[in-house]
Amino acid sequence: MSGEVLRLENVVAGYEEKAVIKGVSLSVREGEKVVIMGPSGSGKSTLLKTAVLLVRPWSGRVVLDGEDLTSGRADLRRARAKTGFVFQSYNLFPHMKVIDNVALPLRLVKGYSKEAARRKALEMLKLVGLGDCGEKYPLQLSGGQQQRVAIARALAMDPIILFLDEPTSALDPELKAEVLETLRDVAHRGIAMVVVTHELDFAREVADRVVIMEDGVIVEEGDASLLWSPKTERARRFLRVIGTASAPT
Amino acid sequence: MVDFLVENFLFIAEGIVTTLQITLLSFTLGLALGSLLLALGLSPLGFLSRLYIEPVRGTPLLVQIFVIYFGLPSLGVKLDAFTSAVLALGLNSAAYQAEIFRSAVKGIPDSQILSAEALGFSYLQTLRYVILPQALRISIPALVNEFVTVLKESSLASVIGIVELTRRGEYVAARTYRAFEAYLIVALIYFVVCYLFSHGSRRLEKRFRIPGYTGA
Ligand SMILES: Nc1ncnc2c1ncn2[C@@H]1O[C@H](COP(=O)(O)OP(=O)(O)OP(=O)(O)O)[C@@H](O)[C@H]1O
Numbered sequence A: 001m002s003g004e005v006l007r008l009e010n011v012v013a014g015y016e017e018k019a020v021i022k023g024v025s026l027s028v029r030e031g032e033k034v035v036i037m038g039p040s041g042s043g044k045s046t047l048l049k050t051a052v053l054l055v056r057p058w059s060g061r062v063v064l065d066g067e068d069l070t071s072g073r074a075d076l077r078r079a080r081a082k083t084g085f086v087f088q089s090y091n092l093f094p095h096m097k098v099i100d101n102v103a104l105p106l107r108l109v110k111g112y113s114k115e116a117a118r119r120k121a122l123e124m125l126k127l128v129g130l131g132d133c134g135e136k137y138p139l140q141l142s143g144g145q146q147q148r149v150a151i152a153r154a155l156a157m158d159p160i161i162l163f164l165d166e167p168t169s170a171l172d173p174e175l176k177a178e179v180l181e182t183l184r185d186v187a188h189r190g191i192a193m194v195v196v197t198h199e200l201d202f203a204r205e206v207a208d209r210v211v212i213m214e215d216g217v218i219v220e221e222g223d224a225s226l227l228w229s230p231k232t233e234r235a236r237r238f239l240r241v242i243g244t245a246s247a248p249t
Numbered sequence B: 001m002v003d004f005l006v007e008n009f010l011f012i013a014e015g016i017v018t019t020l021q022i023t024l025l026s027f028t029l030g031l032a033l034g035s036l037l038l039a040l041g042l043s044p045l046g047f048l049s050r051l052y053i054e055p056v057r058g059t060p061l062l063v064q065i066f067v068i069y070f071g072l073p074s075l076g077v078k079l080d081a082f083t084s085a086v087l088a089l090g091l092n093s094a095a096y097q098a099e100i101f102r103s104a105v106k107g108i109p110d111s112q113i114l115s116a117e118a119l120g121f122s123y124l125q126t127l128r129y130v131i132l133p134q135a136l137r138i139s140i141p142a143l144v145n146e147f148v149t150v151l152k153e154s155s156l157a158s159v160i161g162i163v164e165l166t167r168r169g170e171y172v173a174a175r176t177y178r179a180f181e182a183y184l185i186v187a188l189i190y191f192v193v194c195y196l197f198s199h200g201s202r203r204l205e206k207r208f209r210i211p212g213y214t215g216a
């Protein structure tokens, strides 16, 4: 069995007074692809954020690459540099050229020289099929292209685990397809991935494990076969809903 | 009228040099202090910046000039008129510029800051590479407006004896007894210069616009 990259132990988290994650345990092994599904408001985004302490857990432990991030002594910046995070709304920096969006974190966080950062950034842009867009600005690209840049930016950091929060849900169907194509390629690179998505076909294809959340807890967990034959009635109902909602790609 | 113009226009117009000197120096001082106030305002000691900004915005500039020029000497700090004017205008403008920056920073989506944090940026790196460059761009129209305001307010420096544009108008009015014409010339010069700066602002905005940005 290969090593564990991320472990959540009975994590409870929320905003102000309101608990949103109500005791979640989850372990992700090297290279493993975990798909998280669940209704809106069930806490999927919050769970991803707690994994890199963008939301601080109230209790429980988050262990990344063997280091307890909740201990208070952890170097969060160094820990985050080992992970990649792709948001639904791309979140590129609009005032910087595309290539600088990818290169800047390499310089600031990974200590690359200007030249090395540019070289690596260009390599990553080529990887997502945008080798000729480096000199453009993010808002001059389509949503799908922006999301691919965000994926390139995350991959450039050589993460041991990549978190993706509904990476295609803001996109039109055609643009969705190109991003999913990129993500399939990424999945084959052997990086662990935790993906929140409602793209059933994509999930069936890449998932090693499927986690279904509801109201801040995991209600069902299993391998990808769960997506064909859910065991609980709740999961069945949920999959029926998204099965009809997600167009074939 | 023509004779009056020929004899006095240039004399008055020369005052614009001093006016612009005062304006540029105070505006720059305001920019530097305003940025510091912004940084302070974003820190956990944010209330300290309010403690500066509110009183400065809530009192007349003329009184502030008097406090510095006439008041400070009684504390043993004697500044010449020019320095006093620049200091008063600069300290005053800092409060307004800090407010301009603050609202610009609020205009940057939280999601960008979150994403910088997720990449492992430190708070200062996020400030330096993500927040400030965008906030400055957003601030350009309001900053130009503030610059023009400082330029107009610099006329108050005339009351502590600085011979700038307004003061030269006073001289001519007193010498020729033609106050109307004299101050009309002064007003015209202020107007033309302010208009040029405001107009240049649009080019500045275009120059620094974020490519592809179509929002307001
Ligand atoms: N920054 C925040 N401040 C306060 N409450 C929040 C914040 N973000 C999320 N919440 C609340 O936490 C709950 C869970 O939100 P979360 O975004 O984690 O759900 P989700 O499963 O990702 O939903 P969706 O499918 O709509 O993205 C919701 O009730 C939401 O209103």
Ligand SMILES: [Mg+2]
Pocket (backbone or CB within 6 Å): A044, A045, A046, A165, A166
């Ligand atoms: Mg969400």
